[in-house]
Amino acid sequence: MSDATADPGKIEGPTPDDPLAQAKALDNVDAQGRMLAADGTPLKKSLARSLRIQKLRALMLIAPLLLFVLLTFVAPIADMLFRSVENQIVSDTLPRTVEALQDWDYESGEAPDEPVFDALYDDLFLAAERREHTRLGSRLNYETTGISSLFRQTGRSVEDLGDAYLDQFEELNEAWEEEVVWAELMGSDQWLEEQRAWDEESGDPLPEFQLREGVATLLPETTRSFLNFVEFIRTEDQESPLDEEPWSRVYTGLYTDLMNEDVANYSGPHAELLQEADAAVADFETQTTKEFFLSVDEDWGDPRIWGTLEAFSPNYTSGYFLNAVDMQLTPEGAGLRDEDERIYGLLFKRTMFMSLVITFSCILLGYPIAYLLANLPMRSANLLMILVLLPFWTSLLVRTSAWKVMLQQQGVINDVLVWLGLVGDANRLVMINNQFGTIVAMTHILLPFMILPMYSVMSTIPPSYVRAAKSLGATNVTAFRRVYFPQSVPGIGAGSILVFILAIGYYITPEIVGGTTGTFISNRIAYHISSSLNWGLAAALGTILLAVVLILYWAYDRIVGIDNVKLGG
Amino acid sequence: MGTSAESDAFVAFERVQKSYDGETLVVKDLNLAMPKGEFLTMLGPSGSGKTTCLMMLAGFETATHGEIKLDGKPINNIPPHKRGIGMVFQNYALFPHMTVAENLSFPLEVRGMAKSEREQKVKRALEMVQMGAFGGRRPAQLSGGQQQRIALARALVFEAELVLMDEPLGALDKQLREHMQFEIKRIADDLGITVVYVTHDQTEALTMSDRVAVFDDGRIQQLAPPDELYEAPQNSFVAQFIGENNTLEGVIEEIGGNRCTVKLDSGDVIDAMPVNVSQKGERTRVSIRPERVEFNPELGPDAHTLTAEVREFIYMGDVFRTRLSVAGHDEFIVKTRNRADQKRLSPGETIQIGWLPEDCRALDAS
């Protein structure tokens, strides 16, 4: 009797420290009072060791799956998270421009000065040679329309500035046209020797280019652009500088150097040629880089273009996320988009709303079926179960298309309604390519995911509970409401989480039957992945979707408790 | 009691039959009358139809044929929740999402009782089963025995006059079971309620009940108070089922009054009391309780004795259990009390055994 009369707080049987105290009474305890295993090692240590071996074994068993999941699930998600903020393309393509722009202030309301244009000329020339400028143009075009064509246009014309100098140098002396002259002017004697000995057929690597001593201080700009040129033809084309006329950019460099530096004391190869040019450059027809860019496209004078460049120059950007929530990163900072450009907020809200409606429809339709499944005799229950599972064995596409056949204006349902005279032939119902169609089709498709968890919970509720309630005086309704239903709630919870999370990311069905008003955020993500190729925005949208699901999951855990979610058992 | 009392019985089964599948009868012709306040136990092997009877009484199964009456009124068409019968289920069926107090308060709530009155009754019911301090706990936080008490309290809290219990102690260990048997009996007596109790533990049936109904094959084989059931089984099934028993088979050689002689298959002749045999030459199965057998008997001069060889001697503390080989049977058991002068037999010994004719009952052979 003592167990029942005793205070409920009192714990019967051995308390946690009891066995310890007993063990201490034995002699398997060391000097510090630690328990010892049979072989004399401290118990904790030998326990940890045996647990570690167990863990290792377990790890090995799941290793293939773990690897698979890491490769196909975790890595893509990490990549997606990264892509949604990654923005190295600007600083990779226009490194000097980005650096020069730091001194410029958008608030000034004017385009930047010469040095920035000089840097842009440098960067863009190289980018155009590498054909990277169009990629950057498309990227920046997401932020400010028009940049893409601006970059394409400028890339095409960027040669023109140098070509003007090239023509004037050639007019002065035909020698400027010769590759060998340039090589002798810029390269060291040793390199020239090696380069001349190099045989293209032999397959040997091109000899490393070496600058002539002193030329870097004499002609700094020329040297820099010539080095770029040599590096480029060496790595991209496997060409020898002895066979290639330098880029027009090199002539621009030469012009700048001759205007700024004094070559009178120079005595290396082609000294006369250089000194002749030095005397002539003062009379050259010339154009600053700024004038040049403005002549190519006057948009280069628009501070907004430069503001966009500056705003997206950091390696990581919040731009995609701002885009995904209908905002925009402008030179002035983050701001809301214009009313008529906001679509993602609407899409997110619609996705949530429709997923909720679908989840509730699934609960309403699924609960009675799950109840029947759990309470019918075995044979009928099995038949019903097959009917429930049937959709799983049919292709998703077939099922969705079937709904199209059912719901369209010339479809089965409308035909029946017209035949019954409920609806006039002229005003057949519009049930597809809108929200209604999406909700109907997705409820049907997701119903099994609701029924199965509900069923597995309900089948663990013994009939004796309802019987007990009835024997205690409860009517059928009360017994259901007070006793059966509360115990089936974990099944509803599990089913709802499953259906809601599946619905919120659903793609195929809304794509086929959703029209324009019934599409989900995932359709937009798919569009950015496959059509507009704005992967960063797609990644940001996906990340937001993931966050929403996680937050909902967390909220559900706080309110209902995840322990209350059962998939059976 | 008996048929004469049937008209004023509290619970009555009249020619009740039940079939689940329309092919076999699970309950065949059940007749039973219980006066108010009786503690009746249904005892029988698994599948003999005990739960079915209980479910018909509670209203969860309908009788295929016959009538069940409660307090003189037929209840066949009354739904379970209007019958006012308390029930304790084998797995207790305590609602897991409610606390103990809410569980107890449930039957009162559905009867529309006011809150203060409910609380008072719940408190009293909890105290009755000595669980007063546990009202705020969930069933899952209770031990099996504690859950059992709560289930009992819940069946009693709305003052049902009839309480049905289907193997309520089946899940408990032996010691707790014995304790709870006593407890249930005490509460039932205190409240004066009528109890129908189902078990397949015969000790439980014998210690608790006013009367025991032994079920087999959908019929009541015998309905009698425990002592009568043990000492005067009416057929060989009851004799076998209740307590330990030695059986020997043979043919009636002579019959007259309350004595008969039986010629066993081995050729030996013994004395017995005819119970449900009536004529000479009929096959019979005689049954003798192990504790009624005597060694080296000094019975009457005309008494028959049998020669027995000791096979095994088992010391069990309070009793000695001796296994003998008698008349071709190897499993003949004799129990003797452990007294100072009690002889301890050793295997291989040959002895004479015998019994009073009235302790040896000649029953049907089936």
Ligand SMILES: Nc1ncnc2c1ncn2[C@@H]1O[C@H](COP(=O)(O)OP(=O)(O)OP(=O)(O)O)[C@@H](O)[C@H]1O
């Ligand atoms: N719902 C049912 N449908 C069909 N047959 C049933 C049903 N319930 C019980 N039976 C059958 O009826 C017979 C009697 O069952 P019942 O449950 O009454 O036995 P019991 O005496 O309570 O046995 P136990 O001691 O094992 O609980 C069994 O043969 C059983 O298979």
Ligand SMILES: [Mg+2]
């Ligand atoms: Mg049973």
